[in-house]
Amino acid sequence: MLILASAALAWAAEPVTSAWIKGPAGTGDLAKVLPDVRSVEVTGDAVIVRSAGISLRYLGPLESAPMPSESVRQFAFRIPRHPEPQTGLHARLPNEIAGVFLNGMPIYNQFEALSFNGANIWHYDRIAYAARPDPTHPAATGLLEELVARGGRGPLIGFALDGYPVYGPWEGISSSYRHRAITKRHTLPDATELTPAQYGPDVSADSPMGTFVEDYEYVRYAGQLDEFNGRFTITSEYPAGTYAYFLSDFPYLMGPRLFGKLTVPSGTYTTINTQRLELSADRPVLKAGDPVHLRLIARTRTGEAIRHFEYVHEKPIHLLIASADLAEFDHIHPELQPDDSYEVSWTFPHGGAYRLWADYSLPGEAPRVERFDVTVEGPAPPAKPFLPSSLHSDAADLITTQTLRAGEDIPITVRFNGSVDTLEPYLGAWAHVIVVREDSGSFAHAHPLEAATAAAGTTHTHAPLGPAPQQISIVTNFPSAGLYKIWVQFQQSGKVITVPFVVRAEAGRAVPTSNTVVPPHAIRIRVTSHGYEPAKLDIPADQAIEIAFTRDSSANCGAEVIFPAPGIRKALPLGQTVVVKLPAQPAGEISFSCGMGMYRGMMIAR
Numbered sequence: 001m002l003i004l005a006s007a008a009l010a011w012a013a014e015p016v017t018s019a020w021i022k023g024p025a026g027t028g029d030l031a032k033v034l035p036d037v038r039s040v041e042v043t044g045d046a047v048i049v050r051s052a053g054i055s056l057r058y059l060g061p062l063e064s065a066p067m068p069s070e071s072v073r074q075f076a077f078r079i080p081r082h083p084e085p086q087t088g089l090h091a092r093l094p095n096e097i098a099g100v101f102l103n104g105m106p107i108y109n110q111f112e113a114l115s116f117n118g119a120n121i122w123h124y125d126r127i128a129y130a131a132r133p134d135p136t137h138p139a140a141t142g143l144l145e146e147l148v149a150r151g152g153r154g155p156l157i158g159f160a161l162d163g164y165p166v167y168g169p170w171e172g173i174s175s176s177y178r179h180r181a182i183t184k185r186h187t188l189p190d191a192t193e194l195t196p197a198q199y200g201p202d203v204s205a206d207s208p209m210g211t212f213v214e215d216y217e218y219v220r221y222a223g224q225l226d227e228f229n230g231r232f233t234i235t236s237e238y239p240a241g242t243y244a245y246f247l248s249d250f251p252y253l254m255g256p257r258l259f260g261k262l263t264v265p266s267g268t269y270t271t272i273n274t275q276r277l278e279l280s281a282d283r284p285v286l287k288a289g290d291p292v293h294l295r296l297i298a299r300t301r302t303g304e305a306i307r308h309f310e311y312v313h314e315k316p317i318h319l320l321i322a323s324a325d326l327a328e329f330d331h332i333h334p335e336l337q338p339d340d341s342y343e344v345s346w347t348f349p350h351g352g353a354y355r356l357w358a359d360y361s362l363p364g365e366a367p368r369v370e371r372f373d374v375t376v377e378g379p380a381p382p383a384k385p386f387l388p389s390s391l392h393s394d395a396a397d398l399i400t401t402q403t404l405r406a407g408e409d410i411p412i413t414v415r416f417n418g419s420v421d422t423l424e425p426y427l428g429a430w431a432h433v434i435v436v437r438e439d440s441g442s443f444a445h446a447h448p449l450e451a452a453t454a455a456a457g458t459t460h461t462h463a464p465l466g467p468a469p470q471q472i473s474i475v476t477n478f479p480s481a482g483l484y485k486i487w488v489q490f491q492q493s494g495k496v497i498t499v500p501f502v503v504r505a506e507a508g509r510a511v512p513t514s515n516t517v518v519p520p521h522a523i524r525i526r527v528t529s530h531g532y533e534p535a536k537l538d539i540p541a542d543q544a545i546e547i548a549f550t551r552d553s554s555a556n557c558g559a560e561v562i563f564p565a566p567g568i569r570k571a572l573p574l575g576q577t578v579v580v581k582l583p584a585q586p587a588g589e590i591s592f593s594c595g596m597g598m599y600r601g602m603m604i605a606r
Helices: 126-130 143-150 449-455
Strands: 037-043 046-051 075-080 097-101 106-108 156-160 165-167 177-179 216-218 230-233 242-246 270-274 277-281 291-298 317-323 329-332 342-347 352-360 368-376 396-400 409-416 432-437 443-446 471-477 482-492 495-505 523-528 531-533 536-539 545-551 560-563 568-571 577-582 588-594 600-605
Touching: 075 097, 270 368, 277 352, 291 317, 291 352, 317 342, 317 443, 329 342, 329 432, 329 482, 329 495, 352 443, 368 443, 396 482, 396 495, 409 482, 432 471, 443 471, 449 471, 523 536, 531 600, 560 577, 568 577
Parallel strands: 165 242, 523 545, 536 600
Antiparallel strands: 037 046, 046 075, 097 106, 097 156, 156 165, 177 216, 230 242, 270 277, 277 291, 291 342, 317 329, 317 352, 352 368, 396 409, 409 471, 432 443, 432 482, 482 495, 523 531, 545 577, 560 568, 560 588, 588 600
16 A cells, blocks of 8 residues: 655655655566556666556656556656756746656646636646536545645655655645636737637636636646745655645645756757748758658747647648659648657658748637748659649549639638548548649638538537538639649548649639728728737627728638527628628627637627
């Protein structure tokens, strides 16, 4: 049985080398599934603790993995023997494991795996949720809950990855984190003003304060613990004193940043281009056939890496790569790294020029697409003529009912030729359609209109898609005359299928001058490549209003506007102004969106 009561134990000079709860001895495969700590190895300035993350004693919800694994994992925790305080910017809590309990159970970061609408903005407090009383299924009491109820001075229970000890609760020592004074979840604790698409649910009985991690803020001196949930103290294990973390109401053990230095493995990267998003590679020269690690970082005004990108269609970043001749194409997804960068490995198949598009959204900012150009060393492929192709393939067909003209919104139907029984959602939609001009000068990322209608004004991630369709509809816009390559991507039986087409857009007609008479009292909203400007505005309650939408951008997301609650849907032709008459609305929030749910706005009736 696991016993963490330190009073009964005589510690060696270094608790980090001797405090561990050893499990039964075993050899071979059996040793890999035995409970508690399997081995402790002292190597120079670190201690390597190995376990299978299994224990005979239930610690409580804090031991549970936020995203459970289907198989037993083998852990090797590296804990510094001589921790040092971090100077300057402190490292955030690692996004998966932040430390280890004395019995070899991981100390997980409980706060980032699950979020409202899967958007990675408002993160659920899983521990508070698990602690909610349920008279029909009383929660089992774990050791950590017993320590809280016991009072007094809690024992040493583990170590953070920065090397500092973690103690149970101490009577008279409390957290300095408090609930924020908000009723609307429209801002983050760092005062970031979110876009309407990124709002959380209003504070209510269904979503009370404390539902999300972002409901809390650090209030200096509100408790005895600092912003890392620790303090300097003297304990029986550390008679000379040490910094230590303490089990508390929130953030429970440590965080949201670590007090000590955290060694984060990071290679040498060469910057390729710096825009809102920085692109770099792990080598100065890109060569065909050699895997390369591409790294993307967005920074705050103070230079700090932004960790939480909004998940759009289930991913933080969609990185699209195409060769200059558009013969090569891929759609990949960089993932979060310990240093808060986003990284992905890719191999350029041949030499020559490539263009990369990063499609992403940051908290408080509109969705954007950034373009990067790279040159790859190596033999180039033989030149092939770039000509219009058949709109039929074994996997899917493109169906159009009108001439493809530049500058016009073109409805296109994608018909799947396989069985709908094997069709599966791919990245939150039935299909993704990428449209790129022959010279790579224009780029569009389109999604089915049907899925957006169901979720208009709410979310464009994890929306219920309904039964699999035989076909889907999109709307795209060709900015100028010429040849375009279209890639249709969808998933069948677990396999992503990419079907390429080449089409020609004819010269467009002259865009007529808008002759719409805009009432002088109408509210004006521009539709640009960044979305609605403004995206949030106040209107009078219980009073009909008129809104004049002027679409300035050819981006296909802006081709129509939808108000779900009053059931209004209007086409927004390019270069035109359309007046929408909104009937009197009661006090509250009225959402609106584009046809694909990518551009979203909100009106607040007061």
